[in-house]
Amino acid sequence: MILSNRLHRRHALATAAALAAAWVLPTAQAQTAWPSRPLKIIVGFPGGSSPDLMARALAEPLSQALGQPVVVDNRPGAGGNIAAGLVARATDDHTIGLMINGNMTIAKILNPATTYDPLTDLAPVSLLAVSPLVLTVPASATATGAGFFDAARAAGDRWNYGTPGVGTVAHLGMELLKSRAGMAPVHVPYQGNPQVIAAMLGGQIQMALLPPGLALAQVRGGTLRAIGVTSRGRSSVAPELPSLAELGVRDMQLEIWNAVAAPNSLPKAHVNRLATLLTEIVRRPEVRQTILNQGWQVAGTSPEGLAQRVRADTAAMADVITRNHIRP
Structure with a gap:
């Protein structure tokens, strides 16, 4: 009889634990599922601009990968810095930005009145594509x-x-x-x-x-x-043209680029997931060709890869700005 009671209690406890686990697991998944609603890509330039075209080339495949709509929101002005400021201040965990180099590097150095600091308020996600001048x-x-x-x-x-x-x-x-x-x-x-x-x-x-x-x-x-x-070597955008380094200009590397950044508050797991998906998408042959037709060479990097590029370009351009006393 005692053994029977013990077995009954153990069965009851096991059943309760299973029911609790069955309730907790979906609840935890619901709490961690991301994105849980449409993702917004803010672009700081008007429709038809290079950043806008790139954002729209990525929106549909990114939406399919995430299982949520991806909406492109154009907020032109101040060379993209108005939009970058909106991204930096976003707190909804569903806003990112497609930006050019200046928005993520020298914006605050060039104009101290800029409302955000690209080095502290933005989280690098992925360098999408580059192009020389x-x-x-x-x-x-x-x-x-x-x-x-x-x-x-x-x-x-x-x-x-x-x-x-x-x-x-x-x-x-x-x-x-x-x-x-x-x-x-x-x-x-x-x-x-x-x-x-x-x-x-x-x-x-x-x-x-x-x-x-x-x-x-x-x-x-x-x-x-x-x-x-101006790239370090020849570019697939114009392979017939020599780099300036080939012509004897030492230490000359300058590229314009498009990248995705997020608010610094976006959880690291979401940043990494976005970077992985974007890198895979831009390297698809059909997307790569679309981007090349727009005048860009595909990159696709990790967040750290973009962060390294941001630091290097910021240092190089800050030196130019300071040395030549440049102000807009």
């Missing part, structure tokens, strides 16, 4: 290749270069190139790259760093000439 000159330029830099050094400040504005990557990149190549052209800012191209065609400026999507159309049309690209 193209050092471009008028088609009438007689000096090309390495000889271009000899001519530029000889011209001193009699030559000008154009950019779409103070503090843009084209401006900072050219100041970096000037220090690496020992030349001294004078900066002339314009409203945008179309005006830069017009000024080159009109002979007002002698050079500019342009995105491949703009530069290569002009070069292939015979209206401009390309000297080389």
